[in-house]
């Protein structure tokens with residue numbers, strides 16, 4: 001769930017409020033978004049993609065709130081990591097979209113599994 | 129076109145699209161291309177909302193040349209669909225997907241493989257939906273974000289002439305759209321599991337279609353589940369094709385990659401926690417995972433877990449009708465329902481005719497969402513143009529509480545739905561007794577809902593939709609006394625030729641299930657015509 005908006009980085013652009021599909025955020029005083037309904041967060045990370053200031057941190061935990069230290073998150077380099085690896089905005093030329101590789105991975109997995117079956121037809125001794 | 133008062137925003141349009149995932153966005157584009165004035169409304173934000181946006185839909189994709197390739201693909205799917213698929217529907221969505229997807233090139237940068245060949249079929253969700261939103265806007269479509277539809281509006285002859293909803297980022301202000309035709313593309317439902325991107329998909333489109341008089345089809349096929357690291361939403365499966373699983377004692381489990389892997393995993397999870405390691409993922413893929421599916425590694429990274437060395441706990445999240453296949457019964461690939469003026473597209477529609485009795489996830493679902501969107505948008509535009517409609521009084525179709533409104537604990541009702549639709553022993557490994565018990569529980573919850581809940585809030589409409597959908601699912605699963613595809617009955621473990629038919633369901637106060645006899649007649653008719 002969304003846990004942190006770094007006030008120093010936020011430009012009050014409002015993009016996260018607009019794009020959050022679960023309507024978690026409200027504009028607070030002076031425009032800084034507040035986590036008005038954090039319990040509605042669906043942990044989809046979309047707000048991070050649309051935050052050009054890399055001010056948002058969504059913890060991967062979807063069924064529990066976790067304590068997050070702003071200093072640690074800032075130091076970790078994880079702010080903006082998703083946007084960067086997705087090749088959004090200024091990262092477009094640096095991180096290619098390689099989604100097309102997915103089917104290759106499934107195919108290779110299928111081949112590997114078939115090979116294992118051929119070598120060990122009994123599986124792992126029927127342990128299930 | 130827009131006239132508003134303080135109380136209510138009121139719009140008039142040719143075509144109203146409800147839901148802005150891939151199906152709704154393609155429908156809006158095609159309706160606009162056909163010359164219609166179009167309004168698209170979404171509960172969340174068209175571009176990030178829905179399961180398309182958070183995932184990476186790989187489309188069913190077979191070029192027309194050589195023709196034998198499509199024939200083979202369709203023949204295989206008809207066979208694996210176990211008698212419920214229709215070859216001609218499959219050909220139509222294969223063809224439409226192949227024609228349409230590349231037209232998005234102005235908005236989406238399709239990837240090129242290592243040989244430089246452009247790959248159209250595999251798109252990444254956030255970029256795909258961002259592109260679709262841009263395309264929709266460039267066609268002059270009016271988008272209302274954060275504007276969940278609460279109920280449909282009917283004309284005096286019962287045909288659908290618009291919808292009402294709430295602007296939730298505008299103080300909950302009411303709005304109404306009067307339209308010549310309506311396309312429901314509000315997605316499927318995971319019954320509020322933590323399936324990635326599915327929180328806004330609460331089956332609203334099923335409820336609203338039923339209130340208008342439409343039937344459901346294939347609602348028993350809700351027993352799809354997808355793996356995710358425990359406590360996460362990350363139901364993306366690719367990396368798990370090379371996974372190794374362990375029980376709590378650290379013994380390796382025999383869960384080979386293959387068709388029944390999910391079932392075996394569910395069995396293992398019934399015995400205790402299951403842990404996973406991705407160390408067998410080939411090194412070249414490990415090195416590129418963050419540029420294939422950037423949201424997958426970020427979960428591990430933020431937890432400080434090394435998935436290639438550490439063992440992490442995994443769970444299965446219910447896919448409901450999303451990677452399952454039930455939905456509103458459609459009479460044609462263009463999403464025609466039994467209700468005049470009402471079309472459905474994407475996961476809002478039953479996908480049995482294109483997917484058969486097995487999951488449409490992985491390829492068919494996206495091809496269907498795209499194609500049914502394109503067809504439905506076009507058909508709705510045609511209908512809206514021909515209709516002489518405007519002006520008459522529109523009747524809201526949401527039900528008033530039967531016994532008078534009072535405070536209802538909606539959160540408890542939603543938990544009740546989860547408690548019947550998520551556990552493996554109830555929804556994945558089914559028996560007649562357990563289904564009957566679920567039906568009883570859901571009936572009690574529905575009574576509370578229908579008797580007393582006010583229809584005016586988003587939360588109450590979502591809860592009603594979840595309950596209605598769960599009741600249809602459980603009733604249909606009870607009626608299908610055999611096992612077929614995604615539907616597994618422990619008391620009827622084998623397939624029964626007598627059930628090689630689709631099951632329709634519906635009803636709000638009184639749930640009903642019946643065999644779809646028209647499909648059988650239609651088939652016979654075609655066979656005669658061909659011979």
Ligand SMILES: Cc1cc2nc3c(=O)[nH]c(=O)nc-3n(C[C@H](O)[C@H](O)[C@H](O)COP(=O)(O)OP(=O)(O)OC[C@H]3O[C@@H](n4cnc5c(N)ncnc54)[C@H](O)[C@@H]3O)c2cc1C
Nearest residue numbers: 147149150151171178179180186277315474475490491494
């Ligand atoms: C993780 C994951 C991976 C998948 N991968 C694949 C794949 O590789 N290949 C494949 O074929 N399929 C795949 N699928 C299935 C595929 O993503 C869906 O079938 C497809 O995206 C459905 O599109 P849709 O437009 O019907 O629904 P959605 O994208 O879910 O859109 C529905 C929209 O309706 C809106 N809405 C809901 N209620 C209302 C209301 N009351 N008023 C207004 N709007 C409303 C929602 O906010 C949402 O924006 C996957 C699914 C998941 C969950």
Ligand code: SF4
Nearest residue numbers: 010011013014016051
């Ligand atoms: S998107 Fe980022 S910069 Fe804009 S308001 Fe939200 S947190 Fe601030």
Ligand code: SF4
Nearest residue numbers: 020041042044045047
């Ligand atoms: S993770 Fe998704 S649901 Fe949560 S705040 Fe961000 S955009 Fe909203």
